[in-house]
Amino acid sequence: MSARHLHRVAVLVLEGAKPLDVGIPAQVFTTRASMPYEVRVCGAAPGLVTGGDGLSYHVDDGLEALEWADTVFIPGYRFPDRDDPPQAAVDALNAAHDRGARLAAISTGAFALAATGLLDDKRATTHWHYTRALAAKHPRVKVDENVLFVDAGDVLTSAGAASGLDLCLHILRRDLGVAASNHAARRLVAAPYRSGGQAQYVPRSVPEPLGERFASTREWALQRLAQPLSLEVLARHAAVSxxxxxxxxxxxxxxxxxxxxxxxxxxxxxxxxxRSQRSVEQIATDVGLGTGANMRLHFQRILGTTPSEYRRTFTQGE
Structure with a gap:
């Protein structure tokens, strides 16, 4: 992303919009020196939009903001299985996508995104309470109820409201790199990274005491990445088999x-x-990957690029 061009973000507020879903992208993609974004909050038309949970929104822009945007967020809204989004909004989302805009739905915003047909034959998710309803209403969508978010390239979906923050940080990592995403997470006092593959809801018959213990082990491991970390070493720290x-x-x-x-x-x-000028070989040693060749192998497998290409893309000031 060029530092000379502010990436334009539109947040589309539909009737019944959930306040946290609206606020997360509006706050994450704020315009500041470290965040080269410009945000507009819009509706099907300018003016008052009745929201969910006792709140309403006054938006300055209508659907023309989607013609302007590089990325469009669709926050979740109440009764998505019962109320269809306005056809004008569906048409505007399709037109934005055809123009090259990226579309990202938070929680039940996936219903509005699915109404465009852009999720057909793709994996997607939504709040766990609505996954079956989404699959029933849009049977061509491959609904995955066991993930926090799904990145299908130019269309993205997330589970409940808090996972919308995970999705936003994931998009930041795509746009600006991990340092910028971690900086935003610290500013928001949020966990810097939760994988999209993490289960959004795991029902348990009784509370288990291992959650904090495992979190402590993960934190312990993060401070010792340069050291050998086997399954046995991690399990020993957590005091379980x-x-x-x-x-x-x-x-x-x-x-x-x-x-x-x-x-x-x-x-x-x-x-x-x-953030550093250390060589690939030095960094590989620092993070426990051993050799530069091993680091290049795993970079290509996980990120689809090389360390050198990654550095050229995300080095600050370039």
Whole structure:
């Protein structure tokens, strides 16, 4: 993304819009020196939009904002299984997408996005309470109820409101790199990264005491990425068997322990590539990947690029 061009973000507020869903993208993609975005909050028409949960919104822009936008967010709204979005809004979303805009739905905003047909034959998600309704109303959508968000390239969806923040941080990582995303997460006092594959809702018959213990182990591991970190080492720190650790870890994060460690190492390597002049070989040693060749292999497998190409793309000031 060119520093000379502000990336234009429109937040489309539909009738019954949920306040947190509206506020998350409007706050994350704020215009500031570290965030080269411009945000407009719009509706089907300018003026008052009746929201959900006792709030309403006064929007300055109508659907013409979608003609202006590079990215369009569709926040969740009440009764999505019962109320269809205005046809004019559906047409405007399709026109924006045809023009090259990226469309991202938060929570039940996936129903409005699905109404465009752009989710047909693609994976998508929504709030766990509405996944069956979304699948019933739009049977061509491949609804995944066990993830926080789905990135299908130019169309993205997320689960309930809090996972909308995960989706926004994920988009920041795509646009500006991991350092900018982590900076925004610190500003918002949010977890810098939760994987899209993490389960959004795992019902349990009784509360389990391992959640904090496993979170502590993940934090412990993040401080020791340069050291050997095997399944046995992590399970020993959590004081459970490797089998229990592996099962619960996957439930909590969407990754096996070793997949999570590898991605954590790649994430730290990304930030070092962005913010330091250290060589690929030095960074590989710093983050526990051993050699530059090993780091290049995993970069290509996970990110589809090389460390050098990544550095050229996301080095600050370029």
């Amino acid at each position: 490797p089998r229990t650790f592996s099962r619960r870890f996957h439930e909590d994060t969407g990754y096996t322990p070793m997949q999570w460690v590898m991605r954590a190492r790649i994430d730290v390597a990304r930030e070092l590539l962005e």
